[in-house]
Amino acid sequence: MNTHRTIELIAPSGYPQDPEAVHRALARLHAEGHRVEGIQATERRYQRFAGTDGQRAAELNRLADPSRDLPDIVLAVRGGYGAVRILHGLDYDGLQRRLADQPVAFCGHSDFTAIQLALFARAGLTTFGGPMLVSDFGAEALSSFTMHHFWDTLSKPDFTLKVNAPQAQAVDVSGTLWGGNLAVLTSLIGTPYLPPVQGGILFVEDVNEQPFRIERMIYQLHLSGILAQQQALVLGDFSGGKPYESDNGYDLKEMVEQVRSVIGIPVITGLPFGHIPDMVTLPVGALAQLHATAHGFELAVSGYPHLG
Structure with a gap:
């Protein structure tokens, strides 16, 4: 059994096109005892994106707020396209100050690569290329290989x-x-x-x-x-x-x-x-x-x- 974690969802790119996948993912995470925050990220819609550019940038920037408790994991809802549109609006200095010495795991792949590389280039933050909410945690057949490697990697230093x-x-x-x-x-x-x-x-x-x-x-x-x-x-x-x-x-x-x-x-x-x-x-x-x-x-x- 995995340790119960706080998982904050972010949607910097497209919106989830399969509501059933979202429901499956949330049900699985809740069943394992994890606390999932930011579920509204799965519900926003603006054109082909999961919210306006401002909304999606603010979702990441709120992690720089020292008055907020940090989650254990920041999990991308899905990829698609749209992350590049918010790179100029991210608070890299604030995110670096808040997260540089904190064990917070940002995770995703595909279009999320833009966020990961920008955070590394501008804030020196190490993130994780790995599963996302909809395509992986919400897959019809959950991959035991993917889940094992994800939790195993995040739980140890090497x-x-x-x-x-x-x-x-x-x-x-x-x-x-x-x-x-x-x-x-x-x-x-x-x-x-x-x-x-x-x-x-x-x-x-x-x-x-x-x-x-x-x-x-x-x-x-x-x-x-x-x-x-x-x-x-x-x-x-x-x-x-x-x-x-x-x-x-x-x-x-x-x-x-x-x-x-x-x-x-x-x-x-x-x-x-x-x-x-x-x-x-x-x-x-x-x-x-x-x-x-x-x-x-x-x-x-x-x-x-x-x-x-």
Whole structure:
């Protein structure tokens, strides 16, 4: 049984389109004894967003208020689109003062990547790429793998992920673990919201993107000089983007071989992270060691806020 936690919901992007998923998620969390706050975040609607830009920014900024008790977990309701519209309105100084030394776990993925990278770049806050309320806690079939890794990661100061996916390159590097959704990450290039990580281990994922589009975004990271500053590129899941008939055999595997031949750093494949039922939880901004062989890879992670 997990320790009972206080979970505050935020919806910085789209609104939940499946009310039943929200109900399932809340019922499961309440059944485990957790206290869920901010449920109104699941009810707001403004065009395609979960509230106006001002409402969604204020939802995050209230966490900087020293008069409020902090939750254990800040959980994104869902992704979609919209987080980039509120980046300029966040109180980074206030959030840093309030949260820098507090074991509060921000968690989400997909469009939430924009919030995570901005908090890391502007406030030095480490967050978690992991499950969200609707798609994961509210899934019709709850993934025991996802839930175990989420709660296990948040409850201790370090973990080692072992993946039995054969690798084409032997790798033994260490650095800052960072990344998230590839399309969101590349959209922040040239802005003050992309952290200037040197010697990092960059992980990326995406959904419904064809191989050539994935390659184009990786090339953008390469040509802008960002990949040259990293120790390794770790690829998560890229489901949903089927090649076109006109691609003439050019698929995800061919794409990986192409970028591997030009970017100048190791490319690791098979990370169970992304828009998939069984996903790991990864701290964005933590310290990591990556060891890969022909038999698979290990990712040892430490130095992130944990709930104990």
